[in-house]
Amino acid sequence: MTAKTTKRRNEMPAQHDLYKTGDDDAPLQIKDRNGDVVLGLCRRCGRGEIELDQPCGKQADAQRYHHLLDE
Ligand SMILES: [Zn+2]
Numbered sequence: 161m162t163a164k165t166t167k168r169r170n171e172m173p174a175q176h177d178l179y180k181t182g183d184d185d186a187p188l189q190i191k192d193r194n195g196d197v198v199l200g201l202c203r204r205c206g207r208g209e210i211e212l213d214q215p216c217g218k219q220a221d222a223q224r225y226h227h228l229l230d231e
């Protein structure tokens with residue numbers, strides 16, 4: 161797989177470290193069946209998509225989102 165670095169622009173004060181396509185450690189739940197990452201998920205705080213407008217680092221709601229992904 162070619163490591164295509166599509167840099168996603170973040171305008172958050174605290175930058176999230178999002179999984180991207182090509183990351184081997186990206187959870188299956190955020191990839192489509194081609195292995196492309198289709199959902200934003202921060203590897204550091206665990207926030208995803210709708211929660212990414214909140215600053216990175218706080219773990220508070222992270223578990224909840226991971227739980228949603230597992231359903
Ligand atoms: Zn984050």
